[in-house]
Amino acid sequence: MTETPNPNIPDTDTLTGEMHPIRRAVISLGSNLGERENNLQGAVDSLRDTPEVWVTDVSAVFESEPVDAPEGAGDYLNAVVLLDTTLAVHTLLERALAIEDAYGRERGERNAPRTLDVDLVVVGERRADDDQLVLPHPRAHQRAFVLAPWYELEPDASIPGVGPVGELLEGIGMAGVTRRDDLGLDIGS
Template sequence: MIQAYVGLGANLGNARESLQQAAAELAATAGVHKLRLSRLYRSSPVDAGGPDYVNAVAAITTSLNAHALLRMLQGIEDRHGRLRPYRHAPRTLDLDLLLFGEQAIDDSELTVPHPRMHLRAFVLRPLADLAPDLRLAQGELSVLLSACQDQQVSPLDDY
């Protein structure tokens, strides 16, 4: 069993509902044995335009390998109408494999740890909800979050 972390985001349609449905689909997937979801957060798009995002992170325990998990995440995105017309396009649903245990993978399909997660408050803040003592290769979450304090990330009151 592997502890993995998945970033969830959406800024088209009912983003909050899309994240909740995606988390439920992920939890019901064969090979996913446990899921914990962070609080939901609102953030402005980074390096893009469009409406604000709703973001979260899910911690899962899985028996899937990283590539199988990636394909499953892409399937959930596809079922939610995810289109990829251009880089940083607005999204009905975006699921990113952030961490897969202690593994480092860098091939044509997958890079984990996610290469930009340490620069994104919308990933670090919900990740800190689930694993406040987690240390990334770039440093402690609290230090990395401090470096991103110019990025506005606001918790949603209820979900």
């Protein structure tokens, strides 16, 4: 089910024709298998190469302990990508899943180690709650590995219906999450 805050405002994902509004999207990336930094860079490059997607910024790389993962799971490298897009949210989700698949993401056990995780955190003010997608991301506000890199890029950012990113991060702290200044991702040109 899709939620529209005001019934007098059209749902931009159902507009027909050639003009669609540009929306800011926040994408969280994570990898704890294989060449982790290369996997993250590949995701940034793949997003940048997507029609109707304009990558505007990428965060520093953070390393985090796995959350609710099977025993023995390795640490994650994480980053946040800011982009503008005219794509419908489900089209953007399909692209995110295709990027994960291209990097060998295997689905199965919840929170299992993965080569690449590409999560839609926020897409404009869009809200969604269906079998495929929940927006804003339902656990982003509980994850320092999402909030910390996002906060560095947009200190005034807020998760719609949840609260300011800075306050959320302050509330949960940075335990288990470390900024990796020796690593970096490039948004290209």
